[in-house]
Amino acid sequence: xTDNITVTVNGKxxxxxxxxxxxxxxxxxxxxxxxxxxxxxxxxxxxxxTIIVDGSAVRSCLMLARQADGAELETVEGLxxxxxxxxxxxxxxDNYALQCxxxxxxxxxxxxxxxxxxxxxxxxxxxxxxxxxICRCTGYQGLVDAVLETSKExxx
Amino acid sequence: MKPGRFxxxxxxxxxxxxxxxxxxxxxxxxxxxxxxxxxxxxxxxxQVDHLVDINRIGPEFAGPKVTGxxxxxxxxxxxxxxxxxxxxxxxxxxxxxxxxxxxxxxxRNRGTVCGSCAHADPAAELPTVMxxxxxxxxxxxxxxxxxxxxxxxxxxxxxxxxEPDELLTEVAIRVPQPGTRxxxxxxxxxxxxxxLVAVAASATVDxxxxxxxxxxxxxxxxxxxxxxxxxxxxxxxxxVDDEAIAAAEAAASAAVDPTGDIHAxxxxxxxxxxxxxxxxxxxxxxxxx
Ligand SMILES: Cc1cc2nc3c(=O)[nH]c(=O)nc-3n(C[C@H](O)[C@H](O)[C@H](O)COP(=O)(O)OP(=O)(O)OC[C@H]3O[C@@H](n4cnc5c(N)ncnc54)[C@H](O)[C@@H]3O)c2cc1C
Ligand code: FES
Ligand code: FES
Numbered sequence: 001x002t003d004n005i006t007v008t009v010n011g012k013x014x015x016x017x018x019x020x021x022x023x024x025x026x027x028x029x030x031x032x033x034x035x036x037x038x039x040x041x042x043x044x045x046x047x048x049x050t051i052i053v054d055g056s057a058v059r060s061c062l063m064l065a066r067q068a069d070g071a072e073l074e075t076v077e078g079l080x081x082x083x084x085x086x087x088x089x090x091x092x093x094d095n096y097a098l099q100c101x102x103x104x105x106x107x108x109x110x111x112x113x114x115x116x117x118x119x120x121x122x123x124x125x126x127x128x129x130x131x132x133x134i135c136r137c138t139g140y141q142g143l144v145d146a147v148l149e150t151s152k153e154x155x156x
Numbered sequence: 157m158k159p160g161r162f163x164x165x166x167x168x169x170x171x172x173x174x175x176x177x178x179x180x181x182x183x184x185x186x187x188x189x190x191x192x193x194x195x196x197x198x199x200x201x202x203q204v205d206h207l208v209d210i211n212r213i214g215p216e217f218a219g220p221k222v223t224g225x226x227x228x229x230x231x232x233x234x235x236x237x238x239x240x241x242x243x244x245x246x247x248x249x250x251x252x253x254x255x256x257x258x259x260x261x262x263x264r265n266r267g268t269v270c271g272s273c274a275h276a277d278p279a280a281e282l283p284t285v286m287x288x289x290x291x292x293x294x295x296x297x298x299x300x301x302x303x304x305x306x307x308x309x310x311x312x313x314x315x316x317x318x319e320p321d322e323l324l325t326e327v328a329i330r331v332p333q334p335g336t337r338x339x340x341x342x343x344x345x346x347x348x349x350x351x352l353v354a355v356a357a358s359a360t361v362d363x364x365x366x367x368x369x370x371x372x373x374x375x376x377x378x379x380x381x382x383x384x385x386x387x388x389x390x391x392x393x394x395x396v397d398d399e400a401i402a403a404a405e406a407a408a409s410a411a412v413d414p415t416g417d418i419h420a421x422x423x424x425x426x427x428x429x430x431x432x433x434x435x436x437x438x439x440x441x442x443x444x445x
Contacts, residue, residue: 001163020164020207023194042157043195044263056236056265062194063266064187066164067209110262131347132260 005069009034010078018065025049027065028075036076036105040134047133050106051075057113076105079112088112088150097146099137107133111147119155120147159197166209170217170296173210173323178298180206181320187211188231188271191263210323217325220244230326235264235272235282247331248289250338250356254281257340260348270324273309276316279350279376283310285340287373287381288358290330297322310380333369336360339436342375343428345419351376352420355408355432359440365395372404372436374429377414384408387433396441401434408433 006015009032016031023042028034028051040046042061049061052074079086085093088111098104107130114120114129126147130140167173177184183205187193196202210217210231217232222243229238238244239255258264258272258281272282273293286306293309295302295318309317318324332338342354353376360369370391372384386407394400414425 021159021162021197023158023198026158042198044191047260047262050262057262058266059191059262061198062190064164064190064194064207064209066166067190067211114261128347129261132262 003066005065007068007071007073009073009075020064020066022065023061024051024053024063024065024068024073025060027068028060028073031065034075034077038102038105040102040106045134046103046106047110048103048106050109050133052109052113055113057110074109074112076108079108087153088115088146091146091150091153092143095146095149096142097138098135098142103133103135103137107135107143111150115147115151115154120151123148126151157198159194160200160203162197162204162207164207164209166212168212168214170213170323170325173208173213174296174298174321176206176208177321177323180208184208184320186274186323188274189234189267191259191267192271192275192277222247222331225331227329227331228326229269229329231268231270231324233269235259235267235269236261238269239264248329248338250285250289250340250358253338254285254340254342254354254356257281257342257344257348257351257354263348270327273327274316274318274324276310276312276314276380277350278313278379278381279352279354281340281342281351281354281375284354284356284373284375284381286327286329287383288338288356288371289332292328293317293324294326294328295322296325301325306381307383313379332358333360335362336369337440339439341432341435341439343432353377353414353425353428353432355429355436356381357433357436357440359391359396359437361396367392367394367396372408372433374408374412374432377412377425377429382412384411384429384433386411391437396437401437401441404437405430405434 002019005018038048040048044059044062051060126144185204187207187209217230221228245252291306293304338358340356342351357372359367370388373381387404390403409430412429414422416422
């Protein structure tokens, strides 16, 4: 079956058709052409597809589009402010927290959700926040540094 | 890596969900958090004709309730919600200890407590905790309702007492008696991974510090959480002194018969069981003094 669903993505409302078995990740990428959300593993392990649904970071490869009908979504496309990198994105750039960039949208959304919940105080906490996402390039140290720097700026 | 074809249903009440399960039974699956089922559908390890999404059956299923001597965890309580419930932590802190070790926050934001029990992975944390607390699994279908305890609920690897037309509506847990201490310990290779072995333990002590009741269960060593009755027996009547802990460690090691796989050999799992039993009991003892 196919049905229309309506979602709000980064503040803008969209209505489009979704087949029963279409995942939310594919809905964003193929129906709304919001291709910033990446798909690595499609079984919940890599975190590349992480987006924020009604305030919580979740795997968009493990949700069906139909389940998101009426939901408020945030994706990597909504992070930049007035065409400029936001604080977290800039910290990623400054700290070499990305190389090929494939994993980056997922990390940014996971960290965005975590920093809203409170400060990330030390390396151990930062690694905990990052542990649900996989990066094959950076070796994670740059990511740890970017998270700690942003947390300090936001929460001091 | 895309699911096969199915018909998606989003019933708006428990009765509507049960009616769909009664109609489609064998060809249907319940969709809760989707954090185990959707990967299996994406891999096509599972194929269903009808998916009954219970996420819209009602807000009354979304929060844990603490009433009198019982904590109830209805079907839509996310793992992250239970992890952060101060009300539950006040009477059953073992959940706040175990839950951070279940997957990652992004998974726990969707994954449900009941879904983890219904999925019954042999290495999962929550079924292990449910095996040491006094838990009752409340099950409903269009045919009626019934209750089973943890020992009867977990039957085999990924197999529970649930029939295809049944829904686990909630898990009810009796608030432990005063003087009860619990601990949860696991070893996993990476943060957020399933445990190689996990151990949950509970001990109740009387005023003199003597243990009057004890339960210990291990995950990752058998098709279901395994109660370590011999280890429990040596702890009961002791003061959880070093001698009792050493005896429990030896009893645990003798009681398990794990299988080896690419993640760990059988001998490694056996050794981990003993070490984690020791750590759990040491924590229980430390809390007492
Ligand atoms: C990357 C990753 C890492 C993970 N790591 C861990 C881990 O370390 N430890 C761990 O324990 N789990 C882990 N999980 C699994 C996770 O905890 C799942 O959330 C859980 O196993 C299933 O809960 P769910 O609500 O997502 O259920 P679903 O995936 O929706 O359902 C799972 C099964 O249970 C059935 N079901 C669900 N709810 C009910 C109900 N109320 N009544 C009847 N049947 C029902 C479904 O039909 C299905 O067969 C991980 C998952 C991922 C993707
Ligand atoms: S694509 Fe969703 S977690 Fe890997
Ligand atoms: S930057 Fe390449 S995978 Fe992370």
